[in-house]
Amino acid sequence: NDKFLSPDFYALDSLLTDEQKLVRDSTREFIKKEVSPIIEECADKHIFPNWLLPKFGEMGCFGPSIPTEYGGGGMDYISYGLIMQEVERGDSGMRSMASVQSSLVMYPIYQFGNEAQRNKYLPKLATGEWLGCFGLTEPNHGSNPSGMLTTIKDMGDHYLLNGSKMWITNSPEADIAVVWAKNEEGRIKGVIVEKGMEGFSAPVIKEKWSLRASVTGELVFDNVKIPKENMLPNKDGLGAPLMCLDSARYGISWGALGAAMDCYDTARRYATERIQFGKPIAGFQLTQKKLAEMLTEITKAQLLSWRLGTLMNEGKATTAQISMAKRNNVEIAINIARESRQILGGMGITGEYPIMRHMANLESVLTYEGTHDIHLLILGREITGIPAFE
Ligand code: TGC
Ligand code: FAD
Numbered sequence: 001n002d003k004f005l006s007p008d009f010y011a012l013d014s015l016l017t018d019e020q021k022l023v024r025d026s027t028r029e030f031i032k033k034e035v036s037p038i039i040e041e042c043a044d045k046h047i048f049p050n051w052l053l054p055k056f057g058e059m060g061c062f063g064p065s066i067p068t069e070y071g072g073g074g075m076d077y078i079s080y081g082l083i084m085q086e087v088e089r090g091d092s093g094m095r096s097m098a099s100v101q102s103s104l105v106m107y108p109i110y111q112f113g114n115e116a117q118r119n120k121y122l123p124k125l126a127t128g129e130w131l132g133c134f135g136l137t138e139p140n141h142g143s144n145p146s147g148m149l150t151t152i153k154d155m156g157d158h159y160l161l162n163g164s165k166m167w168i169t170n171s172p173e174a175d176i177a178v179v180w181a182k183n184e185e186g187r188i189k190g191v192i193v194e195k196g197m198e199g200f201s202a203p204v205i206k207e208k209w210s211l212r213a214s215v216t217g218e219l220v221f222d223n224v225k226i227p228k229e230n231m232l233p234n235k236d237g238l239g240a241p242l243m244c245l246d247s248a249r250y251g252i253s254w255g256a257l258g259a260a261m262d263c264y265d266t267a268r269r270y271a272t273e274r275i276q277f278g279k280p281i282a283g284f285q286l287t288q289k290k291l292a293e294m295l296t297e298i299t300k301a302q303l304l305s306w307r308l309g310t311l312m313n314e315g316k317a318t319t320a321q322i323s324m325a326k327r328n329n330v331e332i333a334i335n336i337a338r339e340s341r342q343i344l345g346g347m348g349i350t351g352e353y354p355i356m357r358h359m360a361n362l363e364s365v366l367t368y369e370g371t372h373d374i375h376l377l378i379l380g381r382e383i384t385g386i387p388a389f390e
Contacts, residue, residue: 030059031087049213057128071127090258100169108243112232121176135150135193155225160223173215179192190236190240246322267343304324374389
């Protein structure tokens with residue numbers, strides 16, 4: 001089916017509203033037209049296609065769940081998930097850029113910011129005129145952000161920010177950074193740091209073999225003077241960044257599905273066309289086993305994300321439920337990428353097909369937003385009541 005609706009083995013479509021289907025299909029068309037033709041070259045040459053940012057904004061990929069009065073899409077969480085699915089069908093790096101902008105920059109400004117902050121930043125982030133990033137991870141505090149060393153000190157008429165952040169998606173290109181730092185009492189606070197502030201730099205991390213079309217960097221703060229009005233007033237503590245992560249991890253559960261679907265579709269088409277021993281390789285039982293198992297895992301993962309989306313809409317989804325979906329869906333996606341690569345034989349390792357790019361990208365997705373094992377431990381804590389982190 002060239003409308004490219006596959007796979008939809010359990011008729012998930014019939015659980016979607018017309019608006020949700022419209023959003024999904026228009027995002028798919030946009031990605032097919034604007035991203036797919038350039039993405040292989042961008043990944044090959046390590047280029048972040050920043051010229052696409054206004055188009056992503058126009059398509060409603062930034063802040064889909066933020067109310068329209070601030071330039072957002074005013075949509076529900078299933079629509080948000082479907083957008084992430086279609087963007088990541090194109091490339092996980094593009095989805096990273098979009099999910100950071102939506103869940104990790106616009107979301108905290110909307111949830112924890114005041115009216116002036118919402119009005120100043122959200123409309124420009126929604127259109128893609130501004131790009132944002134989220135600084136939680138530090139060189140020595142990744143899985144354990146509560147140990148962070150970055151500090152924010154009250155100097156009376158301003159704050160002073162010192163420290164550094166590592167592995168920050170979008171940072172070298174970002175106009176603003178939502179940064180998490182500890183105050184004099186050791187309480188975690190969120191502040192908005194703007195490009196050009198004295199003492200602030202965002203060096204790029206070079207030579208990644210994963211997410212090559214996404215730009216990643218550091219954030220370095222050397223006595224940066226932060227105006228008082230840049231602090232997010234409405235929530236503090238580690239719970240604030242963890243709430244942002246809930247939203248982003250949910251989106252990733254759908255996004256990884258998009259990458260898995262693209263690999264599955266590629267392998268299915270290839271298997272029906274590639275002839276060996278006088279017949280299409282799709283006719284061999286071992287190929288059918290691979291395809292049948294891929295479709296099964298995609299279908300299970302779709303239902304997991306869909307149900308999670310309905311719980312998100314009701315405000316009832318828990319962190320542990322989100323961990324299960326992020327962990328499961330990224331794992332099945334990476335396994336599907338690997339199996340699809342095998343179906344394509346030698347062709348599978350080339351840039352003629354998207355599979356190796358997806359596979360390499362998904363290695364980062366497995367690690368960021370909480371590693372695969374951290375999500376397992378979040379589930380372990382939920383089941384037993386005993387945290388096994390320390
Ligand atoms: P823990 O004791 O669990 O919680 C600390 C405080 O936060 C509260 N809390 C929440 N509040 C609201 N919503 C939630 N979902 C919350 N979860 C927790 C909690 O009640 C507690 O409050 P209080 O008042 O008692 O202090 O914290 P912990 O230090 O034990 O940490 C637990 C752990 C390990 C699960 C957590 O630190 C964790 O998730 N670590 C992984 C770090 C991570 O995911 N980093 C991601 C960085 S951003 C990123 O990777 C972006 S990539 C983007 C892209 O390109 O797509
Ligand atoms: P570590 O925490 O050092 O973990 C190393 C290994 O030890 C992992 O396998 C982990 O599972 C394991 N481990 C750690 N603790 C335990 C434990 N208690 N029990 C068992 N095993 C454990 N961060 C941001 O703040 N903003 C961003 O925009 C952002 N973008 C990113 C983009 C990319 C491409 C990458 C790779 C990372 C990004 N990150 C970002 C950082 C990401 O969230 C961290 O890499 C991740 O949380 C893991 O931290 P770490 O790399 O320091 O690994």
